[in-house]
Amino acid sequence: MYEDGLGEQDVLIVGAGPTGLTLAVDLARRGVRALVVERAEGLFPGSRGKGIQPRTQEVFDDLGVGEAIRAAGGPYPVGMIWRDGRRQGEHRMFDGSDEGSEDSPYREPWMVPQWRTQEILAARLAELSGGIAFGRELVGLEQDPDGVTAVFASGPPVRALFAVAADGGRSTVRRTLGIPMTGETVDPHPMLVADVRISGLDRDNWHIFPPVEGAGFLAVCPLAGTEDFQVVAQFPEGTDVDLSLDGIRAAVAARSHLAPADVTSVSWASDFRPRAALAERFREGRVFLAGDAAHVHSPAGGQGLNTSVQDAYNLGWKLGAVLRGRAPESLLDTYEEERLPLAAGMLGVSTRVHRGEARRGAATQQLGLGYRGSSLAVETREDLADGALRAGDRAPDGLRGVRLFDAFRGPHWTLLVVGEAAPAQLPPLPEVRTVRVPSYEAYGDGLFLVRPDGYVGWAGASSTGLAPYLSRAGA
Template identity: 40%
Template sequence: MKTIPSFVDVLIVGAGPTGLTLACDLARRNVDHRIIERSTLYNVASRAKGIQPRSLEVVDDLEAVRYIIDTGIVDLPVRYYTADGRSMDKPAITVAASAELETPYRDPVWIAQFDVEKALRDRYAVLGGQVELGAEALGLVQDLDGVTVTVNTPQGEEQIRARYVVGADGGKSNIRKFIHLPLVGETHDHERWYLGDVRLEGLDREHIHIWTSPEGMVGVTPLPKSDIWQLQATIPAEIEEPEKPSLEVYQAMFDRRAGAGRVRLTDASWLSIYRINVRMVEHYSKCRVFLAGDAAHVHSPAGGQGMNTGMQDAYNLGWKLAAVIRGADTALLDTYDEERRPVAQAVLEDSTNKMGGIVGTATEGGALSQSLSTISDDLTSGLLISYRSSSLTRPTARTNAIRSFPGERAPNATGLQGIGFAGSVFDLLRGPHWTLLAFAKCTDPSLENLANDELHVHCILPSDVEGAEGIIDTAGNAYRIYDVASEELVLIRPDGYIALRTFIEDTASILHYLNSIYSTN
């Protein structure tokens, strides 16, 4: 056992999608950190099988999106069957986000969680990081200066002293228990599902296949770029003690619900019973220990929100931890709970409503297809999440603005062209910095003086301006989407949300705002 603790600024506990997103963000910000994972092997269970538009934007910013786009698929129609063998084809249950949300990623992408994790792990490796496998947090004590975590590693017990700890250790989080934050809410004892990753014979992989029967539904979803299917089946409410999951139990259930001999299950790499919990913590942190992802909130998978919400928790927390470690006021960390807890609250409500519809229609094909057709929408895309009432958001001085308000996600706009640059607003935002979009000619020297590594300043000019330095908005998209009426400054946070908008002369507001965050403790 090592008795002398090793020191680190941030210790991340858990290498699921939440922990890995945070690890990538901290690594690209050169924050001293470690990420430990109890399992000795990487996760092979599919669990989440869709990544939402806002999370795609996040992984784009982290430069981990390519593998996800190349591996996942967008169009996955559904084939519904009745017990007598008739089938009915329906379009995919995921729908594209509305065009006016202005994203390069309107479509949710079907992809197994283990592939999202692989994309993040690969990116993390490029950034020089590595998950410490087989390392389990056993307990922690914290004081005013830091947190000491006892970790069981393959080499023995280790004490890790961290300035901050992030529990990204899933729904059964021990970190949450160590800091005595209960998961408040309810367990839906009678909403249970058989889950599994199986291989099978007898079905084409171009559809999700769903059978309804008096006993309940069973569905299988092909996981892209693999021969694995995720199986989901309702367990009837009246069954007190469901049979233990096994390939045989699943085959028998399939035969009863889909008809004997239809589908032959050949192999399973993950089998589980899932009981729906709708719970969250009442606070996302205690002193120096933060919770993120399933450690902070659990809910039904309807609407495909769990993994996505966790990744976005991490993305909200990453830049704030980095700033505070470099000397920003620790009050910045309070805005993590302030901004993210209402998001989880809304997800809990929406996913519970959607799951109610699915469970209530699981025995009847037409009704089930109707309820599944409404589970994907602009809300589940994550693009509508905003921090308009956050203490980090400054009200706009303009009274007649119609869109792109402070607190909202900064939308994309294509068609920008400058010297040596042709791209979009998102190309300007990509990276760990703040961004100031100056919708004006950059003749004011105070604008130039604002720019540094942490704050990138870009002057965006209308297409009819000639002979001025800056980026030309060739199609007028940026001016239209950002609703720029006269010369304006738009300050965008490192996580892609608009912090404030002000008139072009008002560079003092920008400085004042940044100083209010980055002033030393």
């Protein structure tokens, strides 16, 4: 054990943002010794990643924070276009229905400021006896065949079997590993984002002020569950953005009918240049990249935080299976295999939304994403109809005597035996929860082995081939 009690870990997670905290929660509920280290002295204080997409809401439900996330936030307000101090009309920000359905209970993005999401995840981690060490700035990382050693600017080193870089777009871990990140500038115009208090604007709308001469657009969004607004403002290329209270007041007044004094306070502010970038690989030996350390998005469409959370959700069960000795270490190769192409695809979605080439809708909800091309997706049925659920797809919800998401919730695998034609006799499956349900159109009849992250791993009309799959995948 090291002198400050951090000790040797199964997994060291660098970064206490949504990615690192999600992974830590998932590992903690599996009994994995994981430590989160964060160079700052506390959690990130801003609202930046405020949109929780439907698929991520399902993930949070499984991790035990779904109710807290719903209670902390609210739906996005309807956009309102302003010009010359007058309301010009509403602007719907999202395509599609806001109504949930039997197979997809969440169909709208849910607004929760990023700082609040992190507080909820950190509280859940504490419930599971997980730890965060603040004020630990990583300055070196070495690995050998048996593990990883992390060195910090202050305090003793930490030894772990595996490490995960969840330390953002400027990832120290990624640079230390020498993994290149390539991409493009999505928009050369600097952007301001800030959490402010404003008087003189209602909280029923997302207020949008189109560009005026000499100044870019302004958007002022009431942050659900708080008294704050998030201000986003665009500036001419080459501008040095002033993040002070006076600077933000001037930016708001130049683009809207509001007076400088209407901005009464600023609790957090930052500037950035929208870009899209992807790491060349998501793994180097015993170290994995996740979240912004692996892919950087434009904020348009709300894909960055959500793609990052799902990186962690994909990696967590795989690390758990390997560390428990239930799966070969080769299972970890499927993390990059599955997540890198999906991240690349979502980068494209974010960029198109930012440039006005696509609307926020089904693609940004992330419910249609899956892993059909993965080596972990084994489909043994033949002659399936177009549109049929297949191995690799997200496993739908539904109420068939038991709510399926209730059956899936937890770190286990689930075998769904669906319909009268499904076999009555099954091999012993001590580590798998078996649930029998009547015929359900969303699935069709058969056997569906649902992974711990809610995707169908294996599907068949009989149990032939099920046992070898389970052995390889760590169930």
